[in-house]
Amino acid sequence: MEWGKEAKQALLRVPFFVRNRVRKRVEEEAISQGATSVELRHVGSCRQKFLTDMESDIEGYQVEQCFGPSGCSNRVLKNDDLAARLETIFMRRNLKEFLREKVAGPLRMHHQFRVSISDCPNACSRPQIVDIGIIGCRQPMIDGEICSECGTCVEVCKEQALALEPGGNFPNLARDKCVGCGQCIDVCPTGTLQESLSGYRVLLGGKLGRHPQLGAELPGIYSAQQVLTLVNYCLDHYLNYNLSGERFGEILRRKPLTIDMKGVPCNKQ
Numbered sequence: 001m002e003w004g005k006e007a008k009q010a011l012l013r014v015p016f017f018v019r020n021r022v023r024k025r026v027e028e029e030a031i032s033q034g035a036t037s038v039e040l041r042h043v044g045s046c047r048q049k050f051l052t053d054m055e056s057d058i059e060g061y062q063v064e065q066c067f068g069p070s071g072c073s074n075r076v077l078k079n080d081d082l083a084a085r086l087e088t089i090f091m092r093r094n095l096k097e098f099l100r101e102k103v104a105g106p107l108r109m110h111h112q113f114r115v116s117i118s119d120c121p122n123a124c125s126r127p128q129i130v131d132i133g134i135i136g137c138r139q140p141m142i143d144g145e146i147c148s149e150c151g152t153c154v155e156v157c158k159e160q161a162l163a164l165e166p167g168g169n170f171p172n173l174a175r176d177k178c179v180g181c182g183q184c185i186d187v188c189p190t191g192t193l194q195e196s197l198s199g200y201r202v203l204l205g206g207k208l209g210r211h212p213q214l215g216a217e218l219p220g221i222y223s224a225q226q227v228l229t230l231v232n233y234c235l236d237h238y239l240n241y242n243l244s245g246e247r248f249g250e251i252l253r254r255k256p257l258t259i260d261m262k263g264v265p266c267n268k269q
């Protein structure tokens with residue numbers, strides 16, 4: 001459907017990871033008004049409907065994902081069904097009904113339990129400020145192959161985690177600086193840099209609002225299956241200790257999560 005210039009500009013101001021959803025909603029609004037193109041007034045009426053009848057749009061949870069699956073070249077992991085599997089878990093929990101019982105007054109978007117997946121450490125979908133943030137990660141290790149000292153890995157690493165010392169046979173890897181983008185592994189022509197671990201970093205309890213806080217990262221890297229187990233574990237905790245629809249981060253402050261590493265195995269770094 002065609003978009004007028006002003007409507008397009010308004011859409012560009014929407015955060016990119018929810019832009020497709022908003023685009024679809026506004027186009028539906030334009031069609032319902034018999035229009036053949038989207039104009040600024042359709043954006044306005046869609047926004048108005050959303051504000052006056054927010055509760056009908058609330059599902060009790062939100063699973064967001066960055067643009068990785070659309071072909072972003074920075075993508076570290078190619079697990080296209082993780083978001084869908086998470087959706088299935090949340091649908092079974094019926095969080096909307098749960099929140100209706102807990103929250104005094106109408107439900108708002110900020111009451112929803114939010115999960116965000118970023119397929120690389122660039123973290124475009126802002127996993128640090130949601131209840132559960134999931135970040136794709138691929139860590140390098142120095143393998144036995146002789147390094148040609150081409151310096152490509154040093155150039156490609158934006159974190160200065162790799163350095164070539166004069167007279168050394170291999171680059172030095174500063175693990176505390178490495179964010180696990182995996183790019184050095186892909187450019188190494190000799191195979192000196194190999195993948196040691198790949199999976200997801202998991203952050204819990206992030207939020208914005210009056211008292212914003214970044215999610216606290218759990219130790220280790222998790223497989224997709226382990227992430228699903230963890231999410232179920234977190235949801236049990238959320239449902240058991242939620243008093244009035246508060247965000248997961250507030251619950252964790254009051255009642256910290258004790259992760260059972262046997263139930264949720266973790267690949268320690």
Ligand code: SF4
Nearest residue numbers: 066067068072120124
């Ligand atoms: S988080 Fe990484 S993979 Fe996802 S869109 Fe951003 S740069 Fe691409």
Ligand code: SF4
Nearest residue numbers: 157178179181182184
């Ligand atoms: S994985 Fe990324 S951050 Fe880590 S050393 Fe390689 S290029 Fe640097």
Ligand code: SF4
Nearest residue numbers: 147148150151153188
């Ligand atoms: S890219 Fe590979 S071969 Fe080149 S300096 Fe780095 S480790 Fe050595």
